[in-house]
Amino acid sequence: MKRFAVILACFALPACLETKAATNAADVATTEDTAAVDIAGDASTTTGDSPVAVTAPASWASDPNKAVKAVHMTWQHDASTTVTVQWTTPATTLDGYTPKVWFGPASGAADDGSKMQFAPALTATGAGEIYYQTITDVTPDTPSYITWTVELTGLKPATDYVFRAGTWADFKAGAFVSPDLSDVQHVRTAIAKGKRDPFNLILCGDSRGGTEKIRTNADRLAKIDAAFWLFNGDFNETGVQEQWDDWFDAMKPILSKRPLMPVQGNHEFFPPTFYGQFALPVEAGVGADYKEHAWSFTYANVHFIGLDSTQDSNVQDQVAWLESDLKAARADKDIDWIIATMHHPAYSACTNHGSTDRVQKYWVPLFEKYDVDLIFAGHDHNYERSWPWRANAKVDKGPIYVVAGAFYADGYTNGKDTWTATSSHGNKGNYVEMQVNGSKITFTAYSGDGSETLDTYTLQK
Ligand SMILES: [Fe+2]
């Protein structure tokens, strides 16, 4: 019992995990330590937290109802020491299923999982949540679905981990009993807040029925060095679960390797279904009706903010939280850059939708007051970058507004207005790669097939 308590205490300490990583790697080479670890049984029968080699069973899926689908990752808390893993199963009952993630440092683990070690300290359990396909939060008489959510905590910053998500009944004699587990997934934790180490990310939005083109490009996109992805809404045509299943399947090469942080677009017709897919930060100060609609996290020296621009009431509700978040970020010496994302563009010269009054009225004054460096949006299916823009005029230094809204949705024509520095037709598709390197940020917009550079721009602090 005492030993078991030590294991639990150990789990909460990143330094302990670090030690364990080294132990893991060392143990891979030896076959002597094959003692069973019975995590479900009497604690006194465990052999402690010594990792043991795992024999991969012929199949990692023993029950079709428990088949693991749509594995993806977000951050709900400190991105450098946690990551949230989510998935769905065909079965939509909470009974008889405990969501579990078996994880470990990537060092010493093989891609096929055969060399991943098992120890109680390297597993985490979570909970399931049933959500409904409805336009309101009122429990409806409509189809219900399930998301399983497990947050891994106590991780080491800027470190590669591997994991398998799903469930199992027991672990005996070095093997899982009744495992229903995903393929091996990868994740790298964030660079700790305040460090100025370089990192890359991808920003995009508006796929809306473009899953065929996503599939054509996904393997190539997955190879692009990116710590994580930001997605500016309009994932699907209407956002019914069937479309989400298709979207997650198309995005699998990307989502099996890196977190994706989303904001809601107007084509997420069913908010409970949208927020049911993604576990996001619950920010104090965001109204109860808008939990997860507005969030922020810090990666190295950059503060990222996601906002829900879909309705006037939503935009207004987030003003107080946005101001407090921006104020705190600007006062934080660890944070050099602030980047905000939302679906509807403050400034757009595209004739399909154009600029968004509610964003200009309620949020732009805050973007200007707190010198938000970059504001990314979608909605208009083209590419546009503004001049540094403040009080409706071109300035030397000021917020820059980017529309990157054609991640394989049908393109819209581009326009030009007083704020437009450059724009490109959306029929080429687009996504943005960003390199953050301390006091310098460079972002480059590419056509959807990656063959054409639409724009490249550098900011220097
Ligand atoms: Fe759109």
Ligand SMILES: [Fe+2]
């Ligand atoms: Fe839209």
